[in-house]
Amino acid sequence: MSHEQQIQHSAAVKIQKVFRGYTVRKSVKKIVSIRTEVCEVERRLEDTELDSVRGVDCGVKELRKVVTRRVIAVQEKVDSIA
Structure with missing residues (x-):
């Protein structure tokens, strides 16, 4: 290999x-955002006691x-990117 090629x-x-x-930094920023x-x-789900709602348990669970x-x-999409 010549000097110019090197x-x-x-x-x-x-x-x-x-x-x-x-590209790695860009991907990491997206993952951190997600x-x-x-x-x-x-946090929102933990703040809301969805299981304690009577009469709509079936709908809430679904x-x-x-x-x-x-x-x-x-998560699977993110894993396939990495």
Whole structure:
């Protein structure tokens, strides 16, 4: 490999490192944002005693199941990105 080719190769490697770093930081920011939202939803659910509501327990349980399935689906998407 000539000196010029080595310089070009080194420059290409540096560009790739910078780009990968950028994409990792961008992904981490998205994940942190999602985590913050999930924590907020979790806090709201803990603040609300949904199980103590009489007469609508069935509906509440079904709604919780739907939300849980969606959270798991989002988690699987995040895992597939990583």
